[in-house]
Amino acid sequence: MSGLSTGWRTAGRGLALLALVFGAVAARAAPTAADCRALEPVPWQAVAPGVWVWLPPGAGDVSAANAGHVVPTSVVLGGREAMVIDPGPSQRHGLRLRRSIECRFKARVRWIVNTHAHSENVLANSAFADLVADGRVDIFATAATREGMAQRCPDCLASLTQRVGEAAMAGTHIVLPNRTLAEGDGLRVGAFDLRVMRVEQGHTEGDLVLWNPHHRLLWAGGLVYQGRVPELAQGRVDDWLAALTRLDALKPKQVLSTVWSKGRQGVPPPALAATRDYLQSLRERILQAMDEGAQPQEIERVNLPAFQHWEGYSARHGFNVQRAWRELEPVWMDRATPAK
Numbered sequence: 455m456s457g458l459s460t461g462w463r464t465a466g467r468g469l470a471l472l473a474l475v476f477g478a479v480a481a482r483a484a485p486t487a488a489d490c491r492a493l494e495p496v497p498w499q500a501v502a503p504g505v506w507v508w509l510p511p512g513a514g515d516v517s518a519a520n521a522g523h524v525v526p527t528s529v530v531l532g533g534r535e536a537m538v539i540d541p542g543p544s545q546r547h548g549l550r551l552r553r554s555i556e557c558r559f560k561a562r563v564r565w566i567v568n569t570h571a572h573s574e575n576v577l578a579n580s581a582f583a584d585l586v587a588d589g590r591v592d593i594f595a596t597a598a599t600r601e602g603m604a605q606r607c608p609d610c611l612a613s614l615t616q617r618v619g620e621a622a623m624a625g626t627h628i629v630l631p632n633r634t635l636a637e638g639d640g641l642r643v644g645a646f647d648l649r650v651m652r653v654e655q656g657h658t659e660g661d662l663v664l665w666n667p668h669h670r671l672l673w674a675g676g677l678v679y680q681g682r683v684p685e686l687a688q689g690r691v692d693d694w695l696a697a698l699t700r701l702d703a704l705k706p707k708q709v710l711s712t713v714w715s716k717g718r719q720g721v722p723p724p725a726l727a728a729t730r731d732y733l734q735s736l737r738e739r740i741l742q743a744m745d746e747g748a749q750p751q752e753i754e755r756v757n758l759p760a761f762q763h764w765e766g767y768s769a770r771h772g773f774n775v776q777r778a779w780r781e782l783e784p785v786w787m788d789r790a791t792p793a794k
């Protein structure tokens with residue numbers, strides 16, 4: 455087991471002591487039956503024994519209608535303790551999550567994982583700020599994600615508020631991770647083991663990949679999409695394609711990323727191939743446009759009709775073209791230079 459797992463157990467003993475000290479406070483904080491009846495139920499779906507997911511209301515991009523809930527929030531249960539992976543976009547979302555885990559699963563959130571520094575994944579840390587402050591919850595992320603959040607979250611909070619409205623984001627403030635994860639670390643929730651795999655740089659500067667080999671269950675940060683145009687803002691096409699090759703090699707049965715994708719009868723989760731198809735098509739079409747003498751601003755020459763029905767195509771595809779164009783110029787130059 456890794457050093458982190460040792461640290462984890464040490465932290466666990468500290469938390470047990472804290473639980474004694476704060477027992478009276480915690481008991482008062484527990485939801486009553488009336489609290490639970492008043493709660494809008496979360497439509498949890500079972501992923502594996504002890505693992506549940508709360509999916510977004512539709513496949514849409516961020517909007518006032520979905521209040522920024524566009525990626526799955528998942529929970530891993532170990533007895534009365536819970537780990538949340540990507541708590542969601544806002545204080546409101548996070549409070550509903552926290553209360554639902556208490557009411558539905560009779561468990562308390564002890565650990566949160568932020569897979570990468572995007573607002574829709576991490577801003578619901580806000581709902582756990584009191585528990586982080588008194589040591590009852592730890593928030594884990596890679597060093598790159600923590601850095602990315604520190605740099606971008608003030609802007610991304612403002613941007614998300616603009617898109618979904620003040621009411622949906624009321625009370626949301628930035629809470630940064632307080633624990634760091636790196637490749638080779640291990641996490642354990644009850645009997646459920648999670649391995650921290652290589653941190654991938656395709657979608658952001660550091661997407662955390664978590665792997666449970668027993669159930670062949672993969673958390674892939676923001677690296678896997680389907681039905682919604684991938685966001686390349688902090689990423690690189692060739693690094694992302696290489697990351698997908700490594701994810702494929704794990705032969706997962708299920709992937710939790712921007713979608714929940716399930717394989718069937720030896721066929722891998724289809725979102726892995728869907729994401730590769732978009733990125734590969736983007737890459738090939740840009741190199742072809744360069745061969746034809748096109749300029750980067752001629753975005754219409756890199757249309758991808760097969761993906762025009764994906765959410766976010768009009769808002770994001772053009773930006774992805776420009777981002778990928780800059781990345782691929784040296785690739786094209788190398789290719790165009792005759793061998794000596």
Ligand SMILES: [Zn+2]
Binds near residue numbers: 685
């Ligand atoms: Zn993302």
